[in-house]
Amino acid sequence: xxxxxxxxxxxxxxxxxxxxxxxxxxxxxxxxxxxxxxxxxxxxxxxxxxxxxxxxxxxxxxxxxxxxxxxxxxxxxxxxxxxxxxxxxxxxxxxxxxxxxxxxxxxxxxxxxxxxxxxxxxxxxxxxxxxxxxxxxxxxxxxxxxxxxxxxxxxxxxxxxxxxxxxxxxxxxxxxxxxxxxxxxxxxxxxxxxxxxxxxxxxxxxxxxxxxxxxxxxxxxxxxxxxxxxxxxxxxxxxxxxxxxxxxxxxxxxxxxxxxxxxxxxxxxxxxxxxxxxxxxxxxxxxxxxxxxxxxxxxxxxxxxxxxxxxxxxxxxxxxxxxxxxxxxxxxxxxxxxxxxxxxxxxx
Amino acid sequence: xxxxxxxxxxxxxxxxxxxxxxxxxxxxxxxxxxxxxxxxxxxxxxxxxxxxxxxxxxxxxxxxxxxxxxxxxxxxxxxxxxxxxxxxxxxxxxxxxxxxxxxxxxxxxxxxxxxxxxxxxxxxxxxxxxxxxxxxxxxxxxxxxxxxxxxxxxxxxxxxxxxxxxxxxxxxxxxxxxxxxxxxxxxxxxxxxxxxxxxxxxxxxxxxxxxxxxxxxxxxxxxxxxxxxxxxxxxxxxxxxxxxxxxxxxxxxxxxxxxxxxxxxxxxxxxxxxxxxxxxxxxxxxxxxxxxxxxxxxxxxxxxxxxxxxxxxxxxxxxxxxxxxxxxxxxxxxxxxxxxxxxxxxxxxxxxxxxxxxxxxxxxxxxxxxxxxxxxxxxxxxxxxxxxxxxxxxxx
Numbered sequence: 001x002x003x004x005x006x007x008x009x010x011x012x013x014x015x016x017x018x019x020x021x022x023x024x025x026x027x028x029x030x031x032x033x034x035x036x037x038x039x040x041x042x043x044x045x046x047x048x049x050x051x052x053x054x055x056x057x058x059x060x061x062x063x064x065x066x067x068x069x070x071x072x073x074x075x076x077x078x079x080x081x082x083x084x085x086x087x088x089x090x091x092x093x094x095x096x097x098x099x100x101x102x103x104x105x106x107x108x109x110x111x112x113x114x115x116x117x118x119x120x121x122x123x124x125x126x127x128x129x130x131x132x133x134x135x136x137x138x139x140x141x142x143x144x145x146x147x148x149x150x151x152x153x154x155x156x157x158x159x160x161x162x163x164x165x166x167x168x169x170x171x172x173x174x175x176x177x178x179x180x181x182x183x184x185x186x187x188x189x190x191x192x193x194x195x196x197x198x199x200x201x202x203x204x205x206x207x208x209x210x211x212x213x214x215x216x217x218x219x220x221x222x223x224x225x226x227x228x229x230x231x232x233x234x235x236x237x238x239x240x241x242x243x244x245x246x247x248x249x250x251x252x253x254x255x256x257x258x259x260x261x262x263x264x265x266x267x268x269x270x271x272x273x274x275x276x277x278x279x280x281x282x283x284x285x286x287x288x289x290x291x292x293x294x295x296x297x298x299x300x301x302x303x304x305x306x307x308x309x310x311x312x313x314x315x316x317x318x319x320x321x322x323x324x325x326x327x328x329x330x331x332x333x334x335x336x337x338x339x340x341x342x343x344x345x346x347x348x
Numbered sequence: 349x350x351x352x353x354x355x356x357x358x359x360x361x362x363x364x365x366x367x368x369x370x371x372x373x374x375x376x377x378x379x380x381x382x383x384x385x386x387x388x389x390x391x392x393x394x395x396x397x398x399x400x401x402x403x404x405x406x407x408x409x410x411x412x413x414x415x416x417x418x419x420x421x422x423x424x425x426x427x428x429x430x431x432x433x434x435x436x437x438x439x440x441x442x443x444x445x446x447x448x449x450x451x452x453x454x455x456x457x458x459x460x461x462x463x464x465x466x467x468x469x470x471x472x473x474x475x476x477x478x479x480x481x482x483x484x485x486x487x488x489x490x491x492x493x494x495x496x497x498x499x500x501x502x503x504x505x506x507x508x509x510x511x512x513x514x515x516x517x518x519x520x521x522x523x524x525x526x527x528x529x530x531x532x533x534x535x536x537x538x539x540x541x542x543x544x545x546x547x548x549x550x551x552x553x554x555x556x557x558x559x560x561x562x563x564x565x566x567x568x569x570x571x572x573x574x575x576x577x578x579x580x581x582x583x584x585x586x587x588x589x590x591x592x593x594x595x596x597x598x599x600x601x602x603x604x605x606x607x608x609x610x611x612x613x614x615x616x617x618x619x620x621x622x623x624x625x626x627x628x629x630x631x632x633x634x635x636x637x638x639x640x641x642x643x644x645x646x647x648x649x650x651x652x653x654x655x656x657x658x659x660x661x662x663x664x665x666x667x668x669x670x671x672x673x674x675x676x677x678x679x680x681x682x683x684x685x686x687x688x689x690x691x692x693x694x695x696x697x698x699x700x701x702x703x704x705x706x707x708x709x710x711x712x713x714x715x716x717x718x719x720x721x722x723x724x725x726x727x728x729x730x731x732x733x734x735x736x737x738x739x740x741x742x743x744x
Binding site: 184 | 414602691692694701706710
């Protein structure tokens with residue numbers, strides 16, 4: 001072929017390729033309802049959006065592995081689907097990135113201290129699976145500032161992470177009390193915290209669990225106090241993209257299963273012994289009786305692997321948030337029959 | 349063989365895919381088809397995910413607070429929040445472009461200086477700044493310098509009541525008093541006078557080829573008329589408002605009076621000016637070096653001083669080389685201002701992230717962001733292209 005014919009041919013080829021690329025459906029798009037679970041099984045891996053810089057909930061430990069309360073729920077979901085808690089790919093996301101990542105199908109499930117709100121549930125087209133942690137927004141200030149309540153904070157500068165519900169609750173809380181303040185919005189939790197620690201702001205606001213985690217990592221934790229005010233309800237939990245109920249069901253029943261296991265006294269140590277239990281609830285939970293797993297589209301004994309490899313709710317909580325971890329009292333995160341709010345739905 | 353026959357023969361020989369006219373049309377059709385296919389593909393993927401497309405959310409109450417630039421309260425709309433962002437970006441970009449040009453011009457000339465020390469200082473500055481990422485510089489400037497300044501209680505006080513603290517820079521600022529009303533007509537008259545003088549001078553240059561009076565005379569009405577007005581009006585139309593640190597209830601300190609630059613604005617402006625200034629310095633240096641050395645030698649032989657050579661011989665010729673790459677630097681500065689989000693400055697991009705998070709309107713908000721930056725960039729290009737055309741060699 002003569003070289004002069006090459007140019008138009010090249011141009012045409014590029015056009016053709018671009019058109020093909022544009023027409024092709026977005027990668028990994030589920031074609032039918034319930035497609036996400038099948039997609040995950042085919043891929044052999046759950047892609048879980050999580051935090052990478054919040055001690056206790058989702059962070060990278062010195063060995064370079066993801067660790068934390070939220071991270072354990074990712075592992076539990078992998079254990080349920082694949083009987084192997086290591087089959088997770090973690091995608092660290094900032095607060096601002098997390099919702100689009102789920103909306104576009106880049107991740108399968110988001111477990112990253114995400115508050116369940118009406119707008120997010122509807123306008124953002126997401127579905128929460130369950131509440132795994134009941135939190136409330138708090139305010140951390142310097143002990144020597146003399147602040148006791150939000151009313152004292154007239155004219156104060158408050159540091160906060162952008163893209164969170166905290167930002168709006170902060171505005172509501174101060175507007176309600178008629179207190180003037182200056183918000184300062186950072187993109188990452190770490191930057192927010194650094195700015196507060198260096199004295200750029202008089203207060204830092206976030207979920208109380210986060211504040212406790214951040215405070216425990218400070219140079220002098222005793223110089224800072226978390227005020228005894230709760231600005232909002234923050235129900236946190238795993239969520240999936242809107243409209244895929246089968247996958248959402250898997251996520252929610254794994255979370256409730258871990259709570260149910262705590263309620264029934266099954267944990268990672270005694271799970272093998274419990275397989276022989278006479279208790280009908282435990283029998284159904286561990287798949288000895290009934291076809292709970294099959295109806296979810298996974299194996300019937302999925303909770304056995306979840307409990308063996310990750311543990312029940314209490315074990316996960318104690319590992320990361322208990323006295324050995326960042327030490328947050330369980331408070332509302334106790335089981336319902338223990339004065340808390342955790343109430344797993346009926347396992348039958 | 350006749351001419352017509354040659355044409356006919358050629359038409360037969362050249363196939364349509366090599367015919368320039370056919371190709372032009374085909375390429376254009378191809379491009380339109382491509383845009384349509386990509387666009388409809390995107391829209392259908394969007395719908396398949398069950399997402400809707402609407403800008404209705406802009407009228408809704410934002411219910412978050414923004415504390416930088418024009419006043420904003422949580423009850424204002426999303427549209428106003430976006431405006432806050434646009435204005436803040438314009439504040440940084442506008443002042444940044446002016447300052448970066450000055451920094452770049454001075455350092456660019458300094459780097460070519462015969463003075464060893466001056467030229468080395470300029471080189472070191474340019475090399476360090478040009479070879480490290482801007483985001484790193486901004487983080488360093490903000491977290492390691494600006495917010496490490498002492499708290500308000502121990503604020504550094506510079507002469508002239510300038511306070512430096514980790515809450516920002518407080519500067520004295522002229523504030524108009526009640527008497528400003530009768531005074532400002534004098535300012536307008538002064539400006540009109542100066543413009544008239546400039547036009548007269550320009551006409552003179554056109555007619556005779558040399559100005560009839562020195563450029564300094566244009567400044568005379570600018571100074572004399574406002575001063576006259578100041579003397580005629582009893583009292584001061586402007587008052588220098590000095591910032592002061594006052595103690596509020598509960599022992600909280602606050603700066604009152606003067607004008608304040610937030611630490612975030614200061615860090616971003618300073619970072620962008622220093623960074624872009626280094627690039628502009630290289631542009632200026634290249635422009636100056638592009639003027640043949642003979643020009644300088646000839647001018648020196650005729651007894652021009654160094655300052656005159658630079659101002660009258662080199663710069664007018666160098667500007668023609670400088671302006672086009674300078675436009676790119678201005679655009680870079682404007683777009684780089686979106687790094688503000690890292691240091692909590694509420695620029696267009698930072699406000700938009702909050703907006704898209706609270707409203708869930710990802711695609712809509714991103715389209716608005718892109719449209720805004722595009723508008724700003726095209727405006728800068730347009731202005732600079734007009735300037736560029738004005739300074740090209742005018743042939744008589």
